[in-house]
Amino acid sequence: MENNSEKSAAQSSAAYPTLSQLNVEKNKQEQLKMFWTDQRREMENVNDFKNNLLLQPTRIKKIMKTDKDVQMIAAESPVLLAKASELFIQELTLRSWLNAQENHRRILKKDDVTDVIMQTDNLDFLVDDDANATDGSTPSVVPFYGSGGSNGQDGNNLDH
């Protein structure tokens, strides 16, 4: 997968933007397809489900429980959602990375993530509906800078 990434970067700086764009897009789709193929294969080979997870089901369950309408949760659900969340992070990261590459960067930035969110239909739920985007600026995505509680972080990443 690493080789394909570098190939894509080279192609983005090709002389003919249109052709290059097509190649970049095709490469993107191929990478995403490969991602899913790899993930499915990996999941098929899991035997020890509990120890295989990179996210703890107990934490997932806590998040599920923040929804007051949720009553009981079967044991399998947080395990499943833990895996789903892993896939979600990986796919969104991969898409964002492809974005960073198009901009010839090797550092993944928040803008890459928000760009992908704006471009991807099924990620609409992450867009802040109340954003004041009438001036053409990027609508805020995901309440990272919430109005009250914070992550214990300083507000130095805010742009009011």
Place this chain on the structure above:
Amino acid sequence: MSQQNIGGASSSNDEGAGSSREHDRLLPIANVGRIMKHILPPNAKISKEAKETMQECVSEFIGFVTGEASDKCRKERRKTVNGDDVCWALGTLGFDDYGGALKRYLHRYRESEGEKVNQEQAGGGSGSHQPRNYLD
């Protein structure tokens, strides 16, 4: 000025509760960061803001899917959100790839759990096939 939380499942972020509520609402940034690194080339770097954004996104994702699954249960007068509900919710919300792959994962998980239960039930347990509720 940005707005507070939106999305399917509403989390009640009391301003007084502060960081402990946030701690419950987000997954550890170290874990999130690790998963992100995993999928990227070794020389890739990830900004802190990007990780934090991802943290928020995952929690929204979980809430979104859970809300949908829980709605389904309520409509069907069921109290327990199970794995099938989660898979269904993923499919309904536009995460078809996830739903399909995870159905298979769920099936294999149930099989492996089933084997464990068979071993545990040697002394004759409740015999109930219902997955027990998740206890810490």
